[in-house]
Amino acid sequence: MPIIAANFKTNHTRSSTAKYVSLVNNYLKTNSTSDVYIFPTATSLDYFETVANLHIGAQNAYATQNGSFTGEIGTEQLDEFYIKTILIGHSERRHILGETQEMIAQKYQYFKALGYRIIYCVGEPLEIKESGLDATLQYMQTQFEGIDLSYENLVVAYEPVWAIGTGVTATNDDIVNVHQALKKQCSKPLLYGGSVKLGNVESICQLDGVDGVLIGTASWVAEDFIKIIENTKEL
Template sequence: MVSKRSEDRVFVFPPATALDSCEGAFTIGAQNAYMAENGAYTGEIGLEQLEEFGIQTILIGHSERRDILGEDQALVAEKFSYFKAQDFEIVYCIGEALEVREKGEEAVMAHLLSQFEGIDLSYEKLIIAYEPIWAIGTGRSATTEEISSTHASLKEHFDRPLLYGGSVKPENIKEITAINGVDGVLVGSASLDVERFSEMIFA
């Protein structure tokens, strides 16, 4: 995640196997964790493991966990509540599929707002990331008009930092971060290339 001002922080969410290998002036966060300190939750990471690495930031609600791994809103909200209680900084993701986008702005907003069910929008350590699913990993970003309109509508419902995530890359990051209402970006596949990621940080 990259913020739009040079004095803002850069967040990195590495795979769980690399949580102890990150160096540099970054805020390191977990891509996922289970809602327990520890226990018999095969394949999961608990609070105890995150604390071992000094991690106090987590990504919740990403579209891949919702769509591929079947995390419904009830589970996402439960994760949010648990890590809020642990005083974590939470980057909370919302987004819509192409079929929703094609129904128009009203349908998009209804869908996005439904993803705030069970989420405390007044939580001071909450950062929201809007990621149109149809623009993730496809090389196609939403137009500046689509981003501006959606962010403006979302900002009517909360006063928290709002990031844009959807095929953000060095070639379009300046244009996206210049949009009113975009407080930073959530970078996906473009961050896997160190040189391109560095270029975005200093854009």
């Protein structure tokens, strides 16, 4: 059974998130699946009473308990809602918000020391992809600098930047080539992300080396996300 994760990015409100979580939770009460993750906006985090395999995570947090870091949240704010899962290294934080590998590695070390489940994202931009598989794999090595790939609570997500939010999914060959290479390096669950939707999720989840998916756009309507879980739960 694949791991299925929904990244809301900057979408949904506090009230629509609560409805969404409740719908997904109700579905999971009567259906047996692998782990399901929902990453709401920071303002929509809350304590949700959920089944054991539904995890609410933070899209981001600062490597601190609390303090003077305007605009950030730390573990004190996450602890209030018993949140112990975090996305680190997402391409939008790397390429739009300007997080460097050094900042990302520091964040990783901080949350690792606290035992958080970390979904750690890597992936190459288009110009690197156009240079071939070796260049792509080499690029991703730089995204593993300072990252302990043996951390027990780690899930890795391969998300090619050119496939995120573009409607252009990587080909099956692209996915398998990268996943097989990453699997040689790291034995942790490995998700694929990048324009995953209802129409392609089943085939992607069955590819060699794919343990699940991290979905943005196609996860934002609860009913669609539930269909995705439903259609993949027997795989």
